[in-house]
Amino acid sequence: MELYSGYINKLIEQFSKLPGVGSKSAQRLALHVINMPSEHVERFAQIMVEARKNIHYCNTCYTLTDKETCPICANPKRDHKMIMVVENIRDLAAYEKTGKYDGVYHVLHGAISPMMGIGPNDIRLKELVKRLEEEITEVIIATNSSLEGETTAMYISKLIKPTGVKVTRIASGVPVGGDLECIDEMTLLRALEGRTEL
């Protein structure tokens, strides 16, 4: 918009490139930054550049870390024979927050999606297979329960099974506290298929 100074427009443009930030939010965020104390803005900018510079992939599980090996892979108390495969780092963070999983992870950085032109070579699958050269007792596939996630899960299971390593898939079903009448049919059917004896 012409009414804003070029400086503000450039900042709005930067914010609007971030995921989930529409033009209105970008405007709000840019104006907020303009109204922040100078030192805070400089600190924010510096943290951003430093984080980008110092963070890279863990050489084992491909999560983000500032060390060569991430704290999870470097932790001797974790069970390094159990690998949970996730699509991205946020999914790893979600399981890690439960505090109940003590194995390690493998971050694919994506899922197979023929529609989007993403094939098995575009995600960290070769790196997963390479890890199976070590002694692994179980690979838990925790990709999303979307079409892409399921496709990826199938692909991985076919890939790994010949090696004799146990491959499992996290359960799909009704979320805890979920109200049946608010849940989609696919989930209801999955929950029925996956029923367990009491």
Add this chain to the structure above:
Amino acid sequence: MELYSGYINKLIEQFSKLPGVGSKSAQRLALHVINMPSEHVERFAQIMVEARKNIHYCNTCYTLTDKETCPICANPKRDHKMIMVVENIRDLAAYEKTGKYDGVYHVLHGAISPMMGIGPNDIRLKELVKRLEEEITEVIIATNSSLEGETTAMYISKLIKPTGVKVTRIASGVPVGGDLECIDEMTLLRALEGRTEL
């Protein structure tokens, strides 16, 4: 979270201080930035710092600008005798986008709110009164139609009326395209009160 490197945690913290950004969005934004090309991150950081450094308030209407006087106040084609009073710059932008208002603005940077401890001296009211020393034909109050916005409108109208300057308030009513059954009672009553003859 311990699972992220300190660099990422610091960046998440910075993002979560922005308005409307919760902890999940902050995580998503920080991880996005970490995955951006280094040059883009550096450019974003630089634009942020530069914008903050070069932007300040217009000496007349208190919108943000990199000049002493903003392009609207400096434009000889605008009607400088008509001042629209808005709470903030986003509201100014909203009216400016209509392209139909050719007067100038006055940005209060807030609204009177006894609940939040914001009084008349905490917003740019004195500066508005000062502008009335010039020849002004109309002051259009375009504060929000919230409790604070209405309080501010009332206060300004009482403040200006003795000077003999015409004071008007933008209309409140049913939004264009609005479905009556989805609109709250207060708005319906306002629309009824403000009815005009056809």
